[in-house]
Amino acid sequence: MSWQIKKFEELTNIELYAILKERTLIFVVEQNCPYLEVDGKDPACYHLYKEDNGQIAAYLRIVPAGIAYQEASLGRVIVSQAYRGQGIARELLQRGIDFVRHELQETAIKIQAQSHLQQFYGSFGFRAVTESYLEDNIPHVDMILSDEAEAIL
Known part of the structure; x- marks a missing residue:
């Protein structure tokens, strides 16, 4: 298995298809949540994934500042x-954080986390900056990783 990080235009059709298939399988089918998973932000993002014989084992997208x-x-x-x-998941998230800090030279990272994963993200230093709210009928909380982040919860 190998880790890859690519800009959108560097992805092959096969890689993009595998990524979108796995994202849709998890976010739409597994979580029973019909929503527009392909939201138009992918072309501006970096795509970090671990592949195993053509199968996407893990994935996250890195959204540069000013996009979302x-x-x-x-x-x-x-x-x-x-x-x-x-x-x-821990390795995936750490690789994403490292890329944002070292390659994009950004000091703050904001995420929209499913509420049940708040403790997981908190273990990396993310702090809640909103109360829990429903997004696509799933409880979420906004979290920030930054030296200046102030937790409200």
Whole structure:
């Protein structure tokens, strides 16, 4: 298995298809949440993923500052069902944070986390900056990783 990080235009058709297939499988089908998963932001993003024989094992997209939020953002964080429980999510998130800090030279990262994952993201230093709210009928909380972030919860 190998880690890849690519700009949108660097992805092959096969890679993009595999990424979108896995994102849709998890966010739309597995979570039973019909919404527009392909939201128009992908062309402006970096795509970090771990591939295993053509299968996307883990993925997240890195959204540069000014696209979704004032801050850079990590989103669409997934680990395929067959690869869960192996620590891949921790490695994936750390790689995303490192890329934002070292390659994009950004100091703040904002995420829109599903509320049940607040503790997981908190273990990386993310702090809640909103109360829990419903997004696509799933409880979420906005979180920021920054030296200046002030937790309200």
